[in-house]
Amino acid sequence: MQQDFQGRRALITGGSAGLGLAAARMMASRGARVAIAARSADKLEAAAASLRRDTGAEILPVVCDVAQAQDLTRLVTTVDQAWGGVDILLNNAGGSSRQPALDITDEVWQRDLDLKLFSAIRLVRLVAPGMKVRRWGRILNVLNTLAKTPPGGSAPTSVTRAAGMAYTKVLSHELAPFNVLVNALCIGRIESEQWPRFHQADAPELSYDEYLAREGQKIPMGRLGKAEEFASLVCLLASDGGGYITGTAINIDGGASPAD
Ligand SMILES: NC(=O)c1ccc[n+]([C@@H]2O[C@H](COP(=O)([O-])OP(=O)(O)OC[C@H]3O[C@@H](n4cnc5c(N)ncnc54)[C@H](OP(=O)(O)O)[C@@H]3O)[C@@H](O)[C@H]2O)c1
Known part of the structure; x- marks a missing residue:
């Protein structure tokens, strides 16, 4: 078994299902302690039980709505109290939201921004200071290839994701001197x-x-794509082996996007 995440503490939002769960499973199987966050307590507990059973790793499930700032503070406090910090943050929770742009109300824009952009911004503010002090960290933002090539009808998702891509780049410059690496994964269809x-x-x-x-x-x-293929890319970027990759927005889309 690969043990490249031995001693690492990972926090994965949206870790109870789909892509986040696959990433949690692969990291846990390689030695990480993994905190998973999602809204449904039942799904979260079931996911944690299956991860513990399959990997033997320490798993910390925390009920949390990432669109709520106070939930994020409680989430990080819980992980800090249990493990003393976060080394790997995977901002993954989200979902699809698409309408003709002129039909989108302020409320819908705000909901999408809170769920997929401010959740990442707020979590980074909570965990990155510790990463800087320890001179090791990985921040991975899950986006959509629509961030690079937004067609009509793709807002608010494409716009929120494009902002997430710009945020990834800004953050990568600011945190690189501290060996905290920041990358985005642009998902096609997985x-x-x-x-x-x-x-x-x-x-x-x-x-x-x-x-x-x-x-x-x-x-x-x-x-x-398969969720395990997503998890493999996450593990590469989150590992010491990915130690010279920062500021990228990597497509994982089977070649579908016309933009690199
Ligand atoms: N799969 C694709 O083809 C695809 C394509 C483009 C982008 N993406 C992006 O990839 C990410 C993962 O998607 P997926 O396909 O794995 O979705 P999924 O299978 O539906 O899983 C979503 C996960 O996020 C959690 N979640 C949703 N809203 C949340 C919230 N407000 N707070 C906390 N947790 C929340 C869900 O649990 P609860 O519902 O219990 O909260 C679940 O654990 C998302 O950001 C998605 O937009 C996926």
């Missing part, structure tokens, strides 16, 4: 718990497998 919902909304007349096959044909590689 199978997760979101996809059964997309299936029901888009094409309930197809079977789930037929739907995934149809969506896969829109991608140069001919298939959706």
Whole structure:
């Protein structure tokens, strides 16, 4: 078993399902202690139990709505009290939100910004000072390839994600002297718990497998990505092996995005 995360403390938002859970599993299996945060206590406890069973690692589930500033403070306080700090932060919680731009109300803009941008900004303010002192840290922001190529109808998500990309770059410059590395992962289409919902909304007349096959044909590689492929990239960027990579926004999209 690889032990490259021995002694590391990871905090993963949206860690109870989909991509976040896959990243938690891979990091825990390589020796990290992993705190996972999400809103549903039942799902979170079930995820923590399965991670402990499969990896034997220390797992800390914390109920938290990342769109609420006070929840984030409580989340980091809980992890600090248990483990004394966070070495790896994966800002992953989020979801899709798309409408014609002129229809988007202030409330919808604000909700998307709170969920996917301010959550990261606030968590970074809470955990990065400790990383700077220890001269080691990894901050990974999960975005969408729409951040680089926003088509009509893709707001507010694409706009929020583009801001997340700019934030990643700014932060990478400011934290590089402290060996705190900051990168973004721009996701295309990766199978997760979101996809059964997309299936029901888009094409309930197809079977789930037929739907995934149809969506896969829109991608140069001919298939959706796997959560484990996302987790592998997270682990590379979060490890000592990724020690000279910072300030990037890496596509993980099977070649679908026209922009690098
Ligand atoms: N999968 C894709 O194809 C794809 C494409 C582009 C971007 N992404 C991005 O990748 C990230 C992970 O997506 P996924 O596909 O893994 O989604 P998923 O399977 O639906 O899982 C989402 C996770 O986030 C948690 N979550 C959602 N809202 C939250 C909130 N307000 N506070 C705390 N936790 C919250 C969920 O738990 P609770 O519901 O219990 O809170 C769950 O653990 C998201 O940011 C998504 O936008 C994914």
